[in-house]
Amino acid sequence: MKIVMVASEVVPFAKTGGLADVAGALPLALEKAGQDVIIIMPGYKAAHAIKSPEIRPFADGVSYSKIGKNIPVYFIENKEYFDRDGLYGDKNGDHKDNLERFSYFCRHALELLREIKFKPDIIHCHDWQSALVPVYLKNTLALDPFFTRTRTVFTIHNIGYQGLFAKEALPKTGLDWGVFNMDMLEYYDKINILKGGLVFSDLINTVSDTYSKEIQTKEFGFGMEGILEKRKADLFGIINGLDYSIWDPVADKKIAANFSAKDMAGKVACKEDLQKLCGLPAKAGVPLIGVVSRLAQQKGFDIVAEGIDEICRLDLQMVILGTGDLTYHQIMEAMVKKYPKVISLHLKFDDTLAHKIYAGSDMFLMPSKYEPCGLGQMISFRYGTVPIAFKTGGLADTVNARNGYIFDEYSKAALLANIKQAVRDFKSKKKWHDLALRGMKQNFSWSASAKKYIELYEKAKAR
Numbered sequence: 001m002k003i004v005m006v007a008s009e010v011v012p013f014a015k016t017g018g019l020a021d022v023a024g025a026l027p028l029a030l031e032k033a034g035q036d037v038i039i040i041m042p043g044y045k046a047a048h049a050i051k052s053p054e055i056r057p058f059a060d061g062v063s064y065s066k067i068g069k070n071i072p073v074y075f076i077e078n079k080e081y082f083d084r085d086g087l088y089g090d091k092n093g094d095h096k097d098n099l100e101r102f103s104y105f106c107r108h109a110l111e112l113l114r115e116i117k118f119k120p121d122i123i124h125c126h127d128w129q130s131a132l133v134p135v136y137l138k139n140t141l142a143l144d145p146f147f148t149r150t151r152t153v154f155t156i157h158n159i160g161y162q163g164l165f166a167k168e169a170l171p172k173t174g175l176d177w178g179v180f181n182m183d184m185l186e187y188y189d190k191i192n193i194l195k196g197g198l199v200f201s202d203l204i205n206t207v208s209d210t211y212s213k214e215i216q217t218k219e220f221g222f223g224m225e226g227i228l229e230k231r232k233a234d235l236f237g238i239i240n241g242l243d244y245s246i247w248d249p250v251a252d253k254k255i256a257a258n259f260s261a262k263d264m265a266g267k268v269a270c271k272e273d274l275q276k277l278c279g280l281p282a283k284a285g286v287p288l289i290g291v292v293s294r295l296a297q298q299k300g301f302d303i304v305a306e307g308i309d310e311i312c313r314l315d316l317q318m319v320i321l322g323t324g325d326l327t328y329h330q331i332m333e334a335m336v337k338k339y340p341k342v343i344s345l346h347l348k349f350d351d352t353l354a355h356k357i358y359a360g361s362d363m364f365l366m367p368s369k370y371e372p373c374g375l376g377q378m379i380s381f382r383y384g385t386v387p388i389a390f391k392t393g394g395l396a397d398t399v400n401a402r403n404g405y406i407f408d409e410y411s412k413a414a415l416l417a418n419i420k421q422a423v424r425d426f427k428s429k430k431k432w433h434d435l436a437l438r439g440m441k442q443n444f445s446w447s448a449s450a451k452k453y454i455e456l457y458e459k460a461k462a463r
């Protein structure tokens, strides 16, 4: 099959979260499975800043690179739209021209396919930033013979981000007012780009089985539950895999020492290294909890913030890496002042430190209020770090009492009870080792999930 991945962030070129991991790793697995894949993403300043792989000019407004064995990556270039800091926004909030930026991206992605004569069987779009692709295909390009056999698959990575804009901006997309109604792109008198993707794509999926069911409910649907209920026969759940060439304690060059399920000695060195780096006392017997996360309510920071003072008084250490809401930055900064020997805070995006935290921590805290899939817990498993998570979405599908700690009441009390239990269990070396080992031995490689995506593409093709 000829498959196009249209995504607004792709590892190794640009990343703000899990979407980039998926858009970078799934094509590699598809290529291994013999599929003909290309990737199209915006030519951000951040992408041009990386040294390898090299990005070269390709044509007017397009540049080019390669990943995997031979996967072409095309960058839609536009100095005004993409040559700036922040993929979607900066410290002042979302970029004001995001509608123009991403409709430009989607339109030019489709034009590029014609230019390079790549007639896709499947265009796979991700989240609202590429949701206009199916909208254009079923509207402005509906009669275009180049795309008659093309089908679209749309993946929801997080239904909380929908691309909402004032209706007056609709002409900027090049679409006519015929799409602005309740059954299409209108949502309470605004343009909802994600909704357009959900209405016009041939098949829809999200990144775990549980989340695919949750988003059909009022509690998790963020207003999209109605349209998803209508499309429930076309809605699937496929859990993300992990890119084992990036997340591998045996070969990871970013960590202090390598280790494996057979020989965990390196993990001790990783913990020492992390403690030193973070200015925490080098105590092997005290459990170290890692957090790598957006500092947002979605990630459970409301209950973490409520409980953090009590958590810091337990016999443990904590390293937090992430950026997000200013309120949580401030709460955590106050804790660092109060408990400097217990908690270490890093308010930034730092891939190398993330690797060191996954490898050097004993536990990984991920009490997300909702979690479409979640990669943090899967990476932790791989590095023998035991997750403590709230039972929702992809966390419910991957964490259980045999491999970690999972609680089903979203509260500070439940969070604290689980942390306390983990701290107690940590004292028993054998019990802890067995728990960590069970996590490490699980398989979250992309091959199984890529197979499911190929089945989904076949289903879409048969439409």
Ligand code: ADP
Binding pocket: 016, 017, 018, 019, 021, 158, 292, 293, 294, 321, 322, 323, 348, 349, 350, 351, 354, 373, 374, 375, 376, 377
């Ligand atoms: P999200 O909802 O943010 O996409 P996921 O768990 O699916 O959450 O994926 C988050 C990805 O981003 C993981 O690979 C995680 O390690 C990474 N990540 C998140 N915050 C940071 C940070 N501050 N520095 C480095 N990596 C980060």
